Amino acid sequence: MKVAKFGEFGLIERIRGAVSAEPALRLGIGDDCAAVEIPPGELLLTTTDLLIEDVHFRRQWTDWRRLGRKSASVNISDIAAMGGIPRFLYLGLALPAESELADFDAFIAGFLQAAGEYGAVLAGGDTCRSPGPLLISVTAQGSVPADEVVTRGGARPGDLIFVSGTLGDSALALRRLQAGETPHPYLAGRHHDPTARVGLGRALAAACLPSAMIDLSDGLLADLGHLLTASGFGAEVWERALPLSAPFQAIMQNEPDVATLALGGGEDYELLFTAPASKAAEVARVAEGAGVAVTGVGRIGTEPGLIVIDRHGRVQRPQRAGFDHFAD
Ligand code: ADP
Numbered sequence: 001m002k003v004a005k006f007g008e009f010g011l012i013e014r015i016r017g018a019v020s021a022e023p024a025l026r027l028g029i030g031d032d033c034a035a036v037e038i039p040p041g042e043l044l045l046t047t048t049d050l051l052i053e054d055v056h057f058r059r060q061w062t063d064w065r066r067l068g069r070k071s072a073s074v075n076i077s078d079i080a081a082m083g084g085i086p087r088f089l090y091l092g093l094a095l096p097a098e099s100e101l102a103d104f105d106a107f108i109a110g111f112l113q114a115a116g117e118y119g120a121v122l123a124g125g126d127t128c129r130s131p132g133p134l135l136i137s138v139t140a141q142g143s144v145p146a147d148e149v150v151t152r153g154g155a156r157p158g159d160l161i162f163v164s165g166t167l168g169d170s171a172l173a174l175r176r177l178q179a180g181e182t183p184h185p186y187l188a189g190r191h192h193d194p195t196a197r198v199g200l201g202r203a204l205a206a207a208c209l210p211s212a213m214i215d216l217s218d219g220l221l222a223d224l225g226h227l228l229t230a231s232g233f234g235a236e237v238w239e240r241a242l243p244l245s246a247p248f249q250a251i252m253q254n255e256p257d258v259a260t261l262a263l264g265g266g267e268d269y270e271l272l273f274t275a276p277a278s279k280a281a282e283v284a285r286v287a288e289g290a291g292v293a294v295t296g297v298g299r300i301g302t303e304p305g306l307i308v309i310d311r312h313g314r315v316q317r318p319q320r321a322g323f324d325h326f327a328d
Pocket residue numbers: 012015028029030031032033034090091092093122123124125126127
């Protein structure tokens with residue numbers, strides 16, 4: 001059965017039926033607006049991302065359930081990057097009329113499953129027909145105690161630069177897909193179903209450790225560049241220190257050029273943050289408590305610009321790195 005047969009309100013009703021109750025969601029799907037509550041003294045965080053077919057994903061490379069999961073996770077990752085707790089999600093869907101109802105159901109199930117894993121509830125959205133590609137717009141709201149919000153802007157010379165998890169897995173999977181190959185399942189999972197580092201982001205913020213934080217969507221160098229722009233300082237990155245997964249390392253043995261994906265590849269959705277060097281031990285302790293590996297990969301300096309100390313100890317000055325939708 002096609003979604004078109006089911007109709008806009010049939011689809012909304014299907015979504016509504018799949019959403020569980022949440023006391024802080026005073027009014028959810030079904031009215032003109034959602035009405036939500038956040039704890040007193042906390043700031044409301046709001047972030048939006050678009051996922052457009054053939055720009056952000058290919059339908060033949062993923063399945064609808066994982067697409068649903070990823071749509072929730074990548075937005076929630078932005079809440080994590082502020083040190084926040086994800087709470088409410090809004091889902092805008094423009095569906096090609098020939099979409100299968102079973103695929104729609106799988107998408108919604110995946111979306112709600114991932115949302116639930118992070119403690120977020122679907123509070124509203126919009127549903128319409130697309131004359132072309134599948135388009136997904138997700139808005140995520142979270143909250144953070146006002147004195148614990150972490151921005152991109154606070155890095156200081158001498159701070160160490162940390163990243164969570166491993167780098168380049170998603171970009172390596174994408175490279176394989178673009179070559180018409182089947183990626184290693186672990187790498188494919190990192191690309192199609194990334195994990196937002198909510199527990200880690202919150203724990204770091206609650207301990208007042210990060211001086212600045214951002215999530216890695218455009219690639220390490222590009223996102224570190226955003227963080228440096230916000231602070232006005234420069235940085236050096238130690239390529240040899242970059243954390244790489246075992247499957248990534250195994251492939252790198254035969255194809256050394258994939259190493260650049262750890263610096264420039266996007267969609268890791270790991271956290272990149274800075275903290276005073278004197279707090280490194282505390283960072284390690286909090287990361288262990290959150291169950292996520294954290295690695296020191298560089299240092300903020302007074303000298304503007306970004307340099308990479310490569311695997312051979314040579315100083316590199318990377319040109320433009322990372323993904324820009326409007327770049328040629
Ligand atoms: P309006 O015309 O006021 O925009 P709609 O008929 O579009 O209202 O939506 C009715 C209700 O269903 C609203 O509460 C809206 O937030 C919700 N809704 C519509 N589409 C979605 C969706 N894809 N996901 C979650 N909620 C949705």
